[in-house]
Amino acid sequence: MKRWGIVRAGVAVVAGAGLVWGATEATGTADTTRHSDVRTASVDTTSDRVTELSLTCTGADLDGTVATASVPQSWAPTVPAGGTVRVAGSASGDLTLQHGAATDAKLPSSVAGRVIATGGLATGLVAGQLQVDTRTASRGLTVSNCATPARSGWFFGGGTEKGRVARLTLVNPAATPTTVDAAVIGSGGVDKTASVDGTVLAPGERKVLTLGDFGPDLAAAVVHVTASGAGVAASLTDVWMTGETPVGESTSSDAVSPAQDVVIPGVKATDAAPSVRLAVPGSDQAIVRVRAISTSGAVVADQVTTVSGGASTVVGLHGLAAGSYAVRVTADVPVVAAVMSRTGTSGTTDLSWATAAPDLTEPAGVALPAGVPAGSAQLMLAATRKGTAQVVTVAASGDSTTKTVAVPADHPVAVPVGDARAVWVRPIGKVSVHAAVTVTGHDSSGAFLATVPVQPVTLHQATSRLVPARG
The missing domain is CATH 2.60.290.11 (TM1070-like)
Structure with a gap:
């Protein structure tokens, strides 16, 4: 028997490209809600599995690519082998995606792509979209999660x-x-x-x-x-x-939520200084501290500013040596923040917005489409308390590499992942980390740059029951 139901905040949670398992009393469609996020999934609660999951890629004004990736099989050993994945809006039809692997589909310009997974592939699916713009009237690399x-x-x-x-x-x-x-x-x-x-x-x-x-x-x-x-x-x-x-x-494409402690990994510094944008959603004035931390653990910028309630401001991170950084923003009231980086100050350049990365306590992943000229990627892990994470990268060939990475407190760690098609992160023990992947590339006109946060997937059954929705 099937019922329609709603799982409320604090009961079953999904963020980004993640997944929540079903509840215990019914088989049906559940809307999982956390703060601002809403996801619809078909849940077979007799077997504790999500049987269908959909993610939305907003599309772009040029032809692009949608990537999908399936969670490492060893992280979800009870998931059945079957399942399908298709991208509505693409002419690719059903994609050939194996458990633990990744694949791409073409997405026409000005079309939204809806990634729909069924069966075992609905567990732990992530998706992302890419556009490489080389026009003379605009130019840049965009990589974003399907939200x-x-x-x-x-x-x-x-x-x-x-x-x-x-x-x-x-x-x-x-x-x-x-x-x-x-x-x-x-x-x-x-x-x-x-x-x-x-x-x-x-x-x-x-x-x-x-x-x-x-x-x-x-x-x-x-x-x-x-x-x-x-x-x-x-x-x-x-x-x-x-x-x-x-x-x-x-x-x-990641809808940032207000917080008093915001961690933004994957910030790039060149001869162009990164800049932090802050806004205070509430009516109370905020006292905000902004720190840029290098991969050596050094705090290379530390500024305190006051922002009026309901307003925004910019904090420039001047004097940073070229390299990779994590930015930590703390405040006495909830704020939102992101960091803009540029590949240079003159000539043809590219820019990237690094947004707040969620606090990961469960497995998380990101799918990276192919097609970046001379492309390469780097994962950055950051933690406010020391921890350890398992990192799995999946290459275009389907081969995967697993490593264990120690992450000191306030000491970001950069992990090269090359031309990986998917990157997965799993905190080990009762710890949390923040993670983002920065993609770089270049062509004859100049450099490309994009940063995308790694989003959680939840692989365990929610502990509450499915509540029938009222009509």
């Missing part, structure tokens, strides 16, 4: 510079309409002129909102997206041109 619908999330991008535009992409994967508000926050609070309220999306609809012509108060623009009903899958693309010279392009 869950959210009722609330914070996104970063755009600015007051000429030739800089933020594009907010919204997708409604649900069977009912949803209404979305996008509030643009600057140093003076919400800017009503730049904000867009009341955007209605029909079931399955994709819309792109251009947020441009930012005034001087929006040099530190942060976009708060809220949605009704089942929520919305969203991403923000930051495109920046100086005259005819591309500064870069970046897409972020």
Whole structure:
């Protein structure tokens, strides 16, 4: 027998590309909710398995690639061998994906991709999308997770510079309409002129909102997206041109939630200083400390600033040597934060937004599409308390490599992962880590850069029962 039900926050939780197992009393479809995130999955609770899972890729304005990856089989030994994966919106049909492996599919321009997994492949599936833009009018590498619908999330991008535009992409994967508000926050609070309220999306609809012509108060623009009903899958693309010279392009799809302790791994420093954007969602003033920590464990930048409630600001991380860093932001009230990096200060460059990485206590993963020119990737692990994590990388050939990595407190660890198609992280013992993958590449015009946080997958049954939803 099947019932429709809802598993509420604190009962069964999913974040990013993760997975929650079903409850104990019914077989049916469950909406799992944590703070802002909403995910629909079909759950066979008689066998404690999720039988169908869907993730939404917001798509891009050029043809791109969607990658999918299945959790290492040794991490989920009870999962059945069968299952299917397809990308709705792609012409690829069912994908050939083995347990513990990864594969790609092409996604046409201006199309949202809905990744649907059934059977054993619904357990621990992750997905990501890629676009390599080499046009003269815009240029850059974008790599982002295929996200869950959210009722609330914070996104970063755009600015007051000429030739800089933020594009907010919204997708409604649900069977009912949803209404979305996008509030643009600057140093003076919400800017009503730049904000867009009341955007209605029909079931399955994709819309792109251009947020441009930012005034001087929006040099530190942060976009708060809220949605009704089942929520919305969203991403923000930051495109920046100086005259005819591309500064870069970046897409972020992970809906950041406010916290008092924010860890942002995968920050790159070049001759262009990274910059931290902060916003305070509440009405109380925040005292915020921003630290940049090198892979040697040295705190190479340490600044304290005050931010008004409901407003945003920028903290520049000047004087950093070229290399990789984790940024830790702590405050006396919840804040949101992200870091922008550039590959250089002159000529054709690229930019990347590194967003807050979730606190991982369970297995986590990221799928990395192929197609980055001269591409290579690096995993960064960071922890506020010392811990150890198992890292599995899956190559295009399907071969996997496993290593155990010790992560000291406030001492980020960089792990080269080459051209891996999937990266998996599993904390060992009762510890937590934060993780992100930075992808680099280059062509004859210049360098490419993108950073994507590693998101959790949950492989164990939730301990609560499935509650029938009221009609």
